[in-house]
Amino acid sequence: MIGLISRLFRRSEPAILDATPRDAVALAAIHALSFPHGWSESEFERLLSDRTVIGHVARASGGAGPAVGFVLSRLVEDEAEILVVAVAPAERGHGLAGRLTHRHLGRLAAFGITRVFLEVDEGNRPARRLYDRAGFRAVGRRAGYYQRPAGDVAALTLRRDLA
Ligand SMILES: CC(C)(COP(=O)(O)OP(=O)(O)OC[C@H]1O[C@@H](n2cnc3c(N)ncnc32)[C@H](O)[C@@H]1OP(=O)(O)O)[C@@H](O)C(=O)NCCC(=O)NCCS
Numbered sequence: 032m033i034g035l036i037s038r039l040f041r042r043s044e045p046a047i048l049d050a051t052p053r054d055a056v057a058l059a060a061i062h063a064l065s066f067p068h069g070w071s072e073s074e075f076e077r078l079l080s081d082r083t084v085i086g087h088v089a090r091a092s093g094g095a096g097p098a099v100g101f102v103l104s105r106l107v108e109d110e111a112e113i114l115v116v117a118v119a120p121a122e123r124g125h126g127l128a129g130r131l132t133h134r135h136l137g138r139l140a141a142f143g144i145t146r147v148f149l150e151v152d153e154g155n156r157p158a159r160r161l162y163d164r165a166g167f168r169a170v171g172r173r174a175g176y177y178q179r180p181a182g183d184v185a186a187l188t189l190r191r192d193l194a
Contacts, residue, residue: 046094052088
């Protein structure tokens, strides 16, 4: 009985799958809800068709439902840059970004990536916490990197080495 309940529970959790160009519309919609300047569907289509970009998408209901989060990276030789991680507002706070990042870093390691970098808004507490938990450490700070209506804000450059 406990096994059945836990299987049903797992089915209802989002599943994490490889992202493809067919996800462009859904990813653009999540991005628009997550950032002040959304990237267009054609921008996502271009990124997801690029051989140097890899992405994972979380789909609700064990993979049968709509996209609810994603992560994208660009690979250059043995380094990767995480371009974006975003989770639909209604799905935040349940560990989904942590799961996406964990799966994604595992895939990057399998590709032979040894160093992963990203830029994060210094004041973005959920993202700072997410990356800290995923083992990233600050290696630089760029003042005024993000232009915001309330004033420019700094970006931290974070790095994580992969075994
Ligand atoms: C950042 C983001 C992806 C996190 O998604 P999420 O699925 O809610 O993240 P998780 O549930 O995996 O939580 C990750 C950590 O952040 C913490 N966290 C979540 N919301 C938080 C908040 N509002 N304030 C502080 N910490 C928060 C969680 O407690 C967790 O830390 P823990 O493991 O120590 O408990 C999501 O908030 C988002 O899409 N934001 C908009 C886009 C963005 O800023 N992306 C990151 C920059 S590219």
